[in-house]
Every structure is written in structure tokens, then in C-alpha cells.
Amino acid sequence: MAADVLSPVFAAMADPIRRDIVARLTVSDATLTALADRYDVSVQAVAKHLKVLEVAGVVSRRQEGRERPAHLEAEVFDLMTVWIERYRRQAEARYRRLDEVLASLPDDPDPGTPPPGAAP
Amino acid sequence: MTSVTHHETEIALEPDVPAVRITREFDAPPEQVFRAHVEPDLVARWLGPRGLEMTIHHHDCRTGGSYRYTHADADGEYHFYGSFHEVRPSERIVQTFTYEGFPDGVSLDTLTLEDLGDGRTRLVGISLFYSFEGRDAMVASGMEVGIREGYERLDELLAD
Numbered sequence: 595m596a597a598d599v600l601s602p603v604f605a606a607m608a609d610p611i612r613r614d615i616v617a618r619l620t621v622s623d624a625t626l627t628a629l630a631d632r633y634d635v636s637v638q639a640v641a642k643h644l645k646v647l648e649v650a651g652v653v654s655r656r657q658e659g660r661e662r663p664a665h666l667e668a669e670v671f672d673l674m675t676v677w678i679e680r681y682r683r684q685a686e687a688r689y690r691r692l693d694e695v696l697a698s699l700p701d702d703p704d705p706g707t708p709p710p711g712a713a714p
Numbered sequence: 715m716t717s718v719t720h721h722e723t724e725i726a727l728e729p730d731v732p733a734v735r736i737t738r739e740f741d742a743p744p745e746q747v748f749r750a751h752v753e754p755d756l757v758a759r760w761l762g763p764r765g766l767e768m769t770i771h772h773h774d775c776r777t778g779g780s781y782r783y784t785h786a787d788a789d790g791e792y793h794f795y796g797s798f799h800e801v802r803p804s805e806r807i808v809q810t811f812t813y814e815g816f817p818d819g820v821s822l823d824t825l826t827l828e829d830l831g832d833g834r835t836r837l838v839g840i841s842l843f844y845s846f847e848g849r850d851a852m853v854a855s856g857m858e859v860g861i862r863e864g865y866e867r868l869d870e871l872l873a874d
Contacts, residue, residue: 608846613729677854678725681734684763686723689738689837691760693720695750696742 603670606650611635612643619653619666629664732849736839744804744827744835751775751807751825766792777801781809796820811841819848 606612611633618624618632630640644664647653652670655662721739728735740747750756754773762768766785773781775798782795796810799822807825821841828836843849 605847607850610730678727681853682723682725685725685736685738686720687764688760689723689740690720691764692747692750693740695756695759696740696746699742699746699749 603650603652603674606647606652607674609643609646611640612647615640615643615647615664616652616666616671619664620671623663623665625661625663727849727853732843732846734841734843734849734853736837736841738837739830740835740837741833742835743833744829747827747835747837748804748807752801774798775801775807796823819844819852821848821852 607616614632615629618629626637626641626644629644630637633640644653644655647664648655650670651667653664653666655664721741724737726735726737727733750760752775754770757773758768758770761783762785766787769784769786771782771784773783775781777798777800779798779801780796781798782793784794785792793814795812795814798807798809800806800808805827807823809823809825810820811823812820821843823839823841825837825839828838830836841849841852843852
């Protein structure tokens with residue numbers, strides 16, 4: 595179910611290089627060589643990161659001539675965006691209720707402290 | 715004043731640490747926003763999601779205090795608890811947070827209230843998790859409600 599589909603996505607995104615690869619791929623597809631140039635790790639290490647993203651369904655790779663450029667599966671990312679937006683809306687709903695509570699409180703925030711110059 | 719101004723809630727997932735940051739402004743001074751976090755009868759009016767009945771078992775919002783509450787709907791009960799690590803009046807509340815459905819999961823939540831003047835306050839809440847998976851799973855689950863809705867959305871996406 596949902597957890598089975600999403601867990602690999604979350605695991606894939608737990609690594610900073612993989613998050614950076616995904617950020618890069620939101621701009622355009624990229625080859626392994628082009629991606630590897632960005633990091634201080636071996637091409638093999640970047641290939642491994644790509645493999646994790648591929649297995650998680652976050653990226654796909656299709657043969658184009660001699661290369662297999664990595665392509666971001668936007669749909670999976672839309673799902674993450676959906677989760678974050680839903681979480682934000684829940685927080686927003688909660689804080690709108692807090693707005694109402696605050697509006698119902700008396701204006702004087704602290705009746706124990708008289709305003710400056712108030713009569714004793 | 716009868717109308718209430720709403721400010722949009724901002725959510726940021728930190729890239730380098732497994733944290734979620736929530737930012738929201740309120741048309742009320744920090745003292746009042748703080749009070750609404752401390753007094754149980756006020757907390758009960760806003761913390762629980764609509765459609766779920768919220769029961770606060772205890773809410774002792776002071777340094778060294780603790781809290782426990784339950785959300786209930788037709789499907790069951792969801793229990794939450796934690797400790798208040800530091801409570802600094804009108805400025806800062808640091809607490810732990812655990813959903814009993816994931817007893818191994820605990821986040822450290824730091825709430826700060828910034829006085830913007832003119833009776834306004836900026837609230838910044840940072841929840842720090844043990845792992846990125848834990849944080850993302852919490853965001854994905856919505857933590858409290860709407861899991862079914864999420865499944866439906868997922869089903870739609872997968873059906874395409």
C-alpha cells in the first residue's frame with residue numbers, strides 16, 4: 595500500500611547527494627558523467643546513488659545512443675508535494691483555530707502588569 | 715474588532731537536518747499566543763483537528779512538566795505524549811513529542827515567539843526528528859488525520 599510505495603522514496607531522499615541529484619534533475623535530464631562532475635565522490639558512487647533513485651521509482655533511465663540520461667519521474671515528486679501541502683494545510687487549519695482563540699481573549703495581555711503611568 | 719486576519723502558514727523541510735520548520739504570524743502579542751499554548755482549556759480549542767474529539771489528560775506546560783492527550787474518532791483513539799524540557803514565558807517552549815502508534819519515534823519541538831510589535835507575533839516551530847525517514851513519514855502521514863485521503867490520492871496517481 596502507500597507505505598510500501600513511499601518508503602523507498604523517503605529512503606532515497608535521505609541522502610544529501612541524492613537530494614542534490616533530484617534537485618539537478620528538476621532542471622533537465624542529465625547523464626551520469628554530467629552528474630558525477632558535480633560531486634567529490636567517484637563516478638561509481640554516483641552511479642550507485644542513481645541506482646537507488648531508480649529502484650525507488652524517483653528517476654528512470656532510457657537508452658539514448660551511447661548514454662542513458664537520468665530523468666526525474668515528476669509524478670512521484672508530485673506525490674511528495676501533495677504530502678507536504680496537505681501537512682501545511684493541516685497546520686494552517688490548526689492555526690486558524692488559534693487565530694479564533696486569540697481573537698476571543700481580552701486585549702489586555704497581562705492584567706497583572708499595570709500600564710506605565712497607571713494609578714496604583 | 716470582529717474580523718480575524720489569517721496569515722498563511724509556511725512549511726520548510728530542512729535539507730541538511732531531519733527537521734520541519736513551521737512559520738506563522740498572529741495578530742496577537744506573544745503573551746497571548748503563549749497563554750493559548752499553556753492553558754489546557756485554550757489548547758483544547760485549537761490543537762485538535764476538526765472532526766476528532768480531543769481529550770487532554772494533563773497539560774503541565776512548565777519546565778520539567780509533561781502532557782498527554784487523545785484524539786478520537788469513529789475509527790479509534792490516537793494518543794500523544796511528551797515532556798516540557800524548557801518553558802520560557804512568552805518566548806520559547808521546548809518539548810518532546812511522541813505518537814504512541816510509533817512508540818520508538820520522538821521529535822524535539824522548539825517553539826519560539828518573536829514580538830513583531832503592534833500586538834503581532836511570529837511563531838516559529840521546529841520539529842527535529844531522529845532520521846529523514848522518520849521526518850518524511852510524519853509529514854506523509856499527516857500525523858493525525860487524512861491518511862485515508864492520502865491513500866485515495868495515491869490510488870489516483872497510481873491508476874494513471
